[in-house]
Amino acid sequence: MTSTGGRIGSPTLDEVAELAGVSRATVSRVVNDSPRVSPEAREAVLQAVEQLRYVPNRLARSLVTRRTDTIALVLSESKTQIFSDPFFASIVRGVSAALADTELNVVLLAARDEREQEKAGRYVRQGHVDGVILMSMHNDDLLPEIVAEAHVPLVLFGRPQNGRAVSFVDADNAGGGALATRHLLGQGRARIGTVTGRHDMNAGLDRFSGYRTALEEAGLQARGELCVEGDFTEAGGARGMARLLEQVPDLDAVFVASDPMAVGALRTLHAAGRRVPEDVAVVGFDDAPIARECDPPLTTVAQPLAEMTRHMTDMLLRQIDGDPDVEVRVCETHLVRRASA
Amino acid sequence: MTSTGGRIGSPTLDEVAELAGVSRATVSRVVNDSPRVSPEAREAVLQAVEQLRYVPNRLARSLVTRRTDTIALVLSESKTQIFSDPFFASIVRGVSAALADTELNVVLLAARDEREQEKAGRYVRQGHVDGVILMSMHNDDLLPEIVAEAHVPLVLFGRPQNGRAVSFVDADNAGGGALATRHLLGQGRARIGTVTGRHDMNAGLDRFSGYRTALEEAGLQARGELCVEGDFTEAGGARGMARLLEQVPDLDAVFVASDPMAVGALRTLHAAGRRVPEDVAVVGFDDAPIARECDPPLTTVAQPLAEMTRHMTDMLLRQIDGDPDVEVRVCETHLVRRASA
DNA sequence: TTGAAAGCGCTAACAG
DNA sequence: CTGTTAGCGCTTTCAA
Numbered sequence: 001m002t003s004t005g006g007r008i009g010s011p012t013l014d015e016v017a018e019l020a021g022v023s024r025a026t027v028s029r030v031v032n033d034s035p036r037v038s039p040e041a042r043e044a045v046l047q048a049v050e051q052l053r054y055v056p057n058r059l060a061r062s063l064v065t066r067r068t069d070t071i072a073l074v075l076s077e078s079k080t081q082i083f084s085d086p087f088f089a090s091i092v093r094g095v096s097a098a099l100a101d102t103e104l105n106v107v108l109l110a111a112r113d114e115r116e117q118e119k120a121g122r123y124v125r126q127g128h129v130d131g132v133i134l135m136s137m138h139n140d141d142l143l144p145e146i147v148a149e150a151h152v153p154l155v156l157f158g159r160p161q162n163g164r165a166v167s168f169v170d171a172d173n174a175g176g177g178a179l180a181t182r183h184l185l186g187q188g189r190a191r192i193g194t195v196t197g198r199h200d201m202n203a204g205l206d207r208f209s210g211y212r213t214a215l216e217e218a219g220l221q222a223r224g225e226l227c228v229e230g231d232f233t234e235a236g237g238a239r240g241m242a243r244l245l246e247q248v249p250d251l252d253a254v255f256v257a258s259d260p261m262a263v264g265a266l267r268t269l270h271a272a273g274r275r276v277p278e279d280v281a282v283v284g285f286d287d288a289p290i291a292r293e294c295d296p297p298l299t300t301v302a303q304p305l306a307e308m309t310r311h312m313t314d315m316l317l318r319q320i321d322g323d324p325d326v327e328v329r330v331c332e333t334h335l336v337r338r339a340s341a
Numbered sequence: 342m343t344s345t346g347g348r349i350g351s352p353t354l355d356e357v358a359e360l361a362g363v364s365r366a367t368v369s370r371v372v373n374d375s376p377r378v379s380p381e382a383r384e385a386v387l388q389a390v391e392q393l394r395y396v397p398n399r400l401a402r403s404l405v406t407r408r409t410d411t412i413a414l415v416l417s418e419s420k421t422q423i424f425s426d427p428f429f430a431s432i433v434r435g436v437s438a439a440l441a442d443t444e445l446n447v448v449l450l451a452a453r454d455e456r457e458q459e460k461a462g463r464y465v466r467q468g469h470v471d472g473v474i475l476m477s478m479h480n481d482d483l484l485p486e487i488v489a490e491a492h493v494p495l496v497l498f499g500r501p502q503n504g505r506a507v508s509f510v511d512a513d514n515a516g517g518g519a520l521a522t523r524h525l526l527g528q529g530r531a532r533i534g535t536v537t538g539r540h541d542m543n544a545g546l547d548r549f550s551g552y553r554t555a556l557e558e559a560g561l562q563a564r565g566e567l568c569v570e571g572d573f574t575e576a577g578g579a580r581g582m583a584r585l586l587e588q589v590p591d592l593d594a595v596f597v598a599s600d601p602m603a604v605g606a607l608r609t610l611h612a613a614g615r616r617v618p619e620d621v622a623v624v625g626f627d628d629a630p631i632a633r634e635c636d637p638p639l640t641t642v643a644q645p646l647a648e649m650t651r652h653m654t655d656m657l658l659r660q661i662d663g664d665p666d667v668e669v670r671v672c673e674t675h676l677v678r679r680a681s682a
Numbered sequence: 683t684t685g686a687a688a689g690c691g692c693t694a695a696c697a698g
Numbered sequence: 699c700t701g702t703t704a705g706c707g708c709t710t711t712c713a714a
Contacts, residue, residue: 010468012707023685028709038683055491058467059400059409060707063690068400070464072448092451100456105464107413108449110433115441123446126399127351128411150396235634267636293576295608353691364701369693379699401691404706 011052020048031056062127070105071316072129074120076136076143077112085260086288088135091157094309095133104130104317111143121146131316133157137201153319155312159202159330167319169311169329171303173203176333177210178217180255180283180301183335185218189253189281194222195230195240195265197257204232207257207285226251230261237261241268253281253341259288262298266340281341291338299341301333352393361389372397403468410444412657413470415461417452417477417484426601427629429476432498435650436474445471452484462487472657474498478542494660496653500543500671508660510652510670512644514544517674518551519558521596521624521642524676526559530594530622535563536571536581536606538598545573548598548626567592571602578602582609594622594682600629603639607681622682632679640682642674 013031017024022041029037030045037045048054062068073095075088096106107129111117124132124147131153134143139161147154148166156168184192194211197204212222225247230240237256241264244251256262262284266276274280276296284291287302311329318325354372358365363382370378371386378386389395403409414436416429437447448470452461465473465488472494475484480502488495489507497509525533535552538545553563566588571581578597582605585592597603603625607617615621617637625632628643652670659666 013709014707024708025685025710026683029684032709036683041683055463055466057404057707058469059403060690061709062400063398063404063692063707064709066690070469093453096451096453096457105460106451107464108451110437110447110449112434112437116437119446122396123411123448125396128399354693355691365691366693366701366703367699370700373693377699382699398691401706402693404691404708405693407706 010057011054012057013054016045016048016052016054019052020044067320068128068130069103070107070129071099071131071133071320072107072109072120072124074109074111074124074132074134074136074143074147076117076120076134076141077138086290087286090305091135091309094305095313097306098310098313114142117142117146121150124152125150131155131320133312133316137203139200139202153316155316155319157308157312159206161202165326167315167325167327169308169315169331171203171308172330172333173206174210174213176285176301176303177207177255177257178214179210179333179335180285180299181211181214182217183299183337184253184255184281184283184341185214185220187253187281187341190220191226191248191251192220192253192255193226193228193244193248193251194255195228195237195244195257195261197230197232197261199229201232204257207255211255230257232258232261234260234264234267237264238268239264241265242272245269245272245274251280253283255283255285257285259284259286259291259298259300262300263290263294266294266296266298277340283335283341287336291336296340297338299338300336302336303333304331307331351398352395353398354395357386357389357393357395360393361385408661409469409471411446411448411470412440412472412474412661413448413450413461413465415450415452415465415473415475415477415484415488417458417461417475417482418479427631428627431646432476432650435646436654438647439651439654455483458483458487462491465493466491472496472661474653474657478544480541480543494657496657496660498649498653500547502543506667508656508666508668510649510656510672512544512649513671513674514547515551515554517626517642517644518548518596518598519555520551520674520676521626521640522552522555523558524640524678525594525596525622525624525682526555526561528594528622528682531561532567532589532592533561533594533596534567534569534585534589534592535596536569536578536585536598536602538571538573538602540570542573545598548596552596571598573599573602575601575605575608578605579609580605582606583613586610586613586615592621594624596624596626598626600625600627600632600639600641603641604631604635607635607637607639618681624676624682628677632677637681638679640679641677643677644674645672648672 013024013027017027026041027045030042109120111120132147133155135157159168159170196208215222228240228243230236256265269276269280284298284300287300291298291300308331315327354365354368358368367382368386371383450461452458473488474496476498500511537549556563569581569584571577597606610617610621625639625641628641632639632641649672656668
């Protein structure tokens, strides 16, 4: 039991104070940039800090200030491999970027199964963080409940299923699904199928409902054989596409609810000898890097991730500063046109 | 400034003590599972804890115990998109799993650029964690230095470039490269190329040197036109393979230093009309999920990730418990044979 | 502008 | 087995 916390032999405020010949209150003031310090005192302190390589112990500080200046980005995702999803990587990047020039730290918490979710919940409730951004795509998730009950400021990425009063930011998934489908309709496609996301994720459900809406606007129907459920993975997309081709051999377009699935779908189409987009047009969702790289490049619906992550951090910071309002933000999606549709 | 730290109005040990009619030392004993408590006292305390929904404030505890019971898994990776790499996801999973039934928490720190690296370094030095596992594939990384200087226990994933005395776990990358190459040689392949990793990553360099060794063992040479530098991405693999075909049209095998690159290489080979593995055999590295899913499934070199993550956590825990030894562990790789080679 | 003193919530001797 | 006491390292009144 050596180790850290205040690492072994790590200098304290008192030692700095002694070396600088001032009181520890003064050192504290200098360290915290208080203006009420004489230039001489400040100089002496800074020198002592330098000399001792003093680093304040944040735990001690947090104990009295009641802020940790760190927020948790919790990735609560059991079923899919969210961790290798480039989409998730973008969120992480966005949140870090939004907080880059603040004093706030971001820690990522992985909560893949129930056990890890409880561990993460405990971590949050024990006072390690000032607030939480939670990405949990599934609806049976324990964490929103746990965090909310602990009265820790919380912002969700994605609309929660139950109508709980909680702040969240979401993309207009339904709008995006409609956008994609209308685009296909506008090309004169008539037999438009869809590979949906899992039906226990709102994002998937919403994208699907957008597809249906757009078809209905055009006087068409989302007939059952046109719709197969996928799982947001590439393999799932390939399987879904195969089923679709079986059920509707003369399919001429497909809206696939995520880019990894769309890539899988392309593979199936190639294997089946269909030309893309001539025979079958494909539109994906999420504008993942693979959408650009695949062959042919994929037309896809993009979420304004930078905007969304900015909103999330803003909302969270407001809550941390004591604003009790529940805020909701739904961000517009847009179509990124490429060759495959 | 409401919020957390000890969340507003969160009950304290004293309040529990009062409600239970005991001293706060007794409450502390119960909470920490000390055996020196009478059943009655324990019962009373547990009831009070329940009633007040008491959760200990970890910061306060850490301040005195000098342990946070948290370790950081730092992902220091600027150039490649480590975050969407399934390989990295496996490490995260492995470390979490190894720590699942301990009291230790794991937080992930993203350190993509210099600024984030400094922030992560500060976070570590301020006493938030008991130890650090660092994944940093590049050699110009600041963090190993920062963490080591702060005397925070540290284990590296991957051999560091400079010979600094620091504990690490690595796969036998050179051995794996040789394994792959010998396998191809054993099939009677004679013109074996390679798409390497970036030369500023040890893993890439080592795999390449294994390739060279195996060729030399067989009395062959790693001629320059047989070797092209890749970047561990799928697109890079595709480009590398294209160059290789240009330079050595009669190539009959290729060792690709990572699975994503190998998948890219397969694409190029297909596009060029080469049959795999009949015309050109391919061996990848890392046994990523795509290695199974691609067509044909990829023969690849696997690292024993579960074993490696277990070693890393074990080594770190030993250091945290005060063992000053520097430990090094190089884990054997093995070939996973599938159809494409 | 500065220092002394009182805690933040908790654990850990030390008596009893 | 239990309570009292003394801090962990820091911030923050309050006087001076």
